[in-house]
Amino acid sequence: MLEFITLLRQRYQIVLNSNLNSNEMQNYQHSFEQLTLAEAFFRKGQLVKTSPLHIVIIGPTQVGKSSLTNAFLQSQNAGVSPLAGYTVHPQGFCHNLDLFDCKDLADYFIPFVQISSENLRKNCFNNYSLEKTENASHFLPPAIFWDTPDFDSIDSTDYREGVLKTIALADVIILVVSKEKYADQTVWDTLKIIEPLRQPTLICVNKLNEDSEAIILESLKEKWHDYRRDIFPEIISLLYQQTTKSPEIPESKQHILFELTKKVQREKQKQHEQKLVQTHWQEWTKPLRVEHEIYSAWQTLVDDVMGQTLKNYEHDYLNHPYHYETFQQAIAELLLLLEIPGVAKVMMTTRKVLLYPLKLVRRLGKSRNHPQRSHEMTVLTSALNHTLTELAHELLDKNTHSMWRELSEQLRKNRAAILNEFQHETENYHQNFQQNVERAAQGLYSKLEEQPLVLNTLRATRITADAVVVALTLYTGGIGLHDLAIAPAMLMLTNLLTESVIGSYMKKIETDLKAQQLAAVKLQVFTPLAQRLHALPQHLKTKTHFAISPEQLAIAETKFNEKPHGLRLL
Numbered sequence: 375m376l377e378f379i380t381l382l383r384q385r386y387q388i389v390l391n392s393n394l395n396s397n398e399m400q401n402y403q404h405s406f407e408q409l410t411l412a413e414a415f416f417r418k419g420q421l422v423k424t425s426p427l428h429i430v431i432i433g434p435t436q437v438g439k440s441s442l443t444n445a446f447l448q449s450q451n452a453g454v455s456p457l458a459g460y461t462v463h464p465q466g467f468c469h470n471l472d473l474f475d476c477k478d479l480a481d482y483f484i485p486f487v488q489i490s491s492e493n494l495r496k497n498c499f500n501n502y503s504l505e506k507t508e509n510a511s512h513f514l515p516p517a518i519f520w521d522t523p524d525f526d527s528i529d530s531t532d533y534r535e536g537v538l539k540t541i542a543l544a545d546v547i548i549l550v551v552s553k554e555k556y557a558d559q560t561v562w563d564t565l566k567i568i569e570p571l572r573q574p575t576l577i578c579v580n581k582l583n584e585d586s587e588a589i590i591l592e593s594l595k596e597k598w599h600d601y602r603r604d605i606f607p608e609i610i611s612l613l614y615q616q617t618t619k620s621p622e623i624p625e626s627k628q629h630i631l632f633e634l635t636k637k638v639q640r641e642k643q644k645q646h647e648q649k650l651v652q653t654h655w656q657e658w659t660k661p662l663r664v665e666h667e668i669y670s671a672w673q674t675l676v677d678d679v680m681g682q683t684l685k686n687y688e689h690d691y692l693n694h695p696y697h698y699e700t701f702q703q704a705i706a707e708l709l710l711l712l713e714i715p716g717v718a719k720v721m722m723t724t725r726k727v728l729l730y731p732l733k734l735v736r737r738l739g740k741s742r743n744h745p746q747r748s749h750e751m752t753v754l755t756s757a758l759n760h761t762l763t764e765l766a767h768e769l770l771d772k773n774t775h776s777m778w779r780e781l782s783e784q785l786r787k788n789r790a791a792i793l794n795e796f797q798h799e800t801e802n803y804h805q806n807f808q809q810n811v812e813r814a815a816q817g818l819y820s821k822l823e824e825q826p827l828v829l830n831t832l833r834a835t836r837i838t839a840d841a842v843v844v845a846l847t848l849y850t851g852g853i854g855l856h857d858l859a860i861a862p863a864m865l866m867l868t869n870l871l872t873e874s875v876i877g878s879y880m881k882k883i884e885t886d887l888k889a890q891q892l893a894a895v896k897l898q899v900f901t902p903l904a905q906r907l908h909a910l911p912q913h914l915k916t917k918t919h920f921a922i923s924p925e926q927l928a929i930a931e932t933k934f935n936e937k938p939h940g941l942r943l944l
Contacts, residue, residue, distance in 0.1 A: 375651065376416040378930035382658060383409035385920045389661075392776075392918040402661070403531075408567055408654050410535055414542035415571060416647055417482050422640045426468075426475050427517035428543045429631065433550035434558055435524035438580040438621060442550055442612070443467070443521040445621050446631070448511040462523045462533045463494045464502040464540040470516035473506055483539060499533040502540075513628055515635055520544070526560035545638045546631065547573045552581045553590055562601045570650040574637040575607040576630060580621055582613050608634070659927060666924045668777045669911050676907045679764050683757045684892075684900055691753040692888045699749055700811060700891060701884045707815030708822075751800060754899065758796050762789055765907070780914045788910070796903055803898040807891065814887050821879050 386406040394402065418425075431439050440461055444450050447467055464486075468476060480488060483502055491503040504518070522540050523533045530537075541547070547568070551561060556579060579590060591609060598606050608630055612621040691697055762785070769782035914921075 375647070375930065375933045376413065378926070378933075379409060379413050379416060379651075381922065381926075382662075382920075383413055385922060388917055389920060405654070405658050407534060407538060409658060411538045411542050411567060412647075412650055412654070414482075414539040415650060418543050419643045419647055421478050421482060422643050425478060426471050427515065427545050427635060427638070428520065429514070429517050429546045429548065429635075430520040430522060430540050430544035431548045431550055432522050432537070432541060432564070433524065434526040434555045434561055435530075437550045437552040437555050438612075439524075439550045440521050442548070442578060442580065442621050443519065445623055446511060446513045446548075447507055447519060448513065449507055449509055461521060462496060462499060462529075462536075464523070464536045465491060465494075465521045466502065466504040467519045467521075468504065468506045469514050469519055470510055471506070471518065473504065476504055476518060479504065482543065486536060486539070499536060502536060513623060513631060515632055517545075517635070525564055526555075526558060541568060542571070544571075544573050545640070546634050547575045548578060549575060550578045550580055553579065553583075553586055554581075556590060556594060557597065562597060565598075566601045569602055569604065570646060570653045572604075572639070572642070572646050572649075574634040576610065576634060577607055578610045578612055578621075580612045582611050584613065587611050587613075655931075662920050662922050662927055664775065665777055665919055665922075666927070668775060668781075669924075671772075672781060672911060673908055675765065675768055676904060679761055679768075680900060680904045680907075682764075683761045684896060686760065687753060687757050687895065688892065690756075691750050692892060697749050697753070698888075700807075701814070701887055704811050704814040704818065704883070704887065707812055708818045711815060711819045748804065751804065754800050754895070755797075758793065758903070761903070762792065777911070777914065777919055780918065781910060784910050784913050788913075792903070792906060795906070796899070799899050799902055803894060806898070807894050810887065810890050810894070814883050817883055818880065 383406065386402055386409060390399070390402050390406060431443055433439050447469065449467075466476070466479075486500050486502050488504055489501050491505060494501055494503055520540050520543070522537050524530055525534060525537050541564075549561070549565070551558075555561065577594065579587075579594070582590065591611070594609065595606050608627075610624065610627045610630065612623075766782065766785055769778060769785065772778040
């Protein structure tokens, strides 16, 4: 699951850098921050057995987080300033711990780099510091105490990743607010996001005065129950100190962090990870599902248009009473098989001119019988243009998502390449299908051999001789198939065959040839075209969409739907 969350966070980060509208930007930014928190929390799960206790102070700007850090540490380790946004790096303080005990944090904070607090720079946000405190505080157990930047200022987006990583690392959260900031929306949005982490929490209300304390504490409880479903946490009221300007922890609360650390349940890390994912999963993956729906709609659109294109091919060619010419080509092949002494004089003249035997004439003719002379090729080319035009029009009507717009652009850019590949595939199909035509002619000839009377009648008639000449002219490039089909000799010969005893067999051969031709066109021409169109989304710019497949999403969902011990959640 960590691998998928990392991938999803990276894809959000890339898409956020593209041209989004303000609503998308806000939603995506929110999910990106949640995923950053989730990824860090999963990485924490790899450290829980060896990592020391982590106590983390969080809060909006200018509420006194660094001052309270010093108060709990009973030191002046944390830098304090009246300026807003003074702290922009996570700063950890090892209390009653050796720095060696914190060595695993370097891997956890990647790509952040640990440096000394003296070297932290305002304009470099991918750093954190970790140092050992010199004195022991009676407010704290052995732990790493973290001071963090704010999460509500205008500039906080620059360093929010460090805040989220540190929050995810926390075993105990200390939320610091003031009487001016406790109701800020960012405070409660943050508390809502981290609720699934189930971290024991302490709320410190700083800079209070006695008159406002009761009202603010009651309001805090109400807002807590509006945003959270767990028990309202412990509160420390920190009255404003006129002289020291620093918070003073009341004596009654000086051991509160010892009590909170007893509530830490690291053994439930896996359950908390799963709860975090379940809480936000639908929101995180919504853009992916939109893309998957578009991808599926595109596949359906291609299938529908291609299905109609195939029907048009059948209507305009295979089933057309005048334009279907393939069977006429089979008849021409049959005529060349009927070479007999009775038409030798006619054939001899042609042979003297060509100086080739009959088989070479046929071979020469095939090399000259270019597919573009076939009406079928015209129908196929027209069908392709209709397909691309229809898809382009459909895409123009679906201008509701950037993915549709990019698909339209890809279709336009690839149109010439698709046309060239289609032309190449139709020519290959046409050449390959000649074998089927020849087999059809062989079948007709074999059937005629079973009917000697019909065969001899054909060989004895002048019509056949004339038709053979026409057929030879076809094979030597003199006429096209359409001309062959309407030649008087061919018409009379075809009628003679149709009215003979093999008429029904001729019809069967023609029907079988059409079925073979439809299957061949579908497999060799339309299927590659459909595959090429289906794959068009794979060429979209990966910088503008998530590019996570339904299969990847399904595998991730399978993993998070499983309990830690392997049973599936119902």
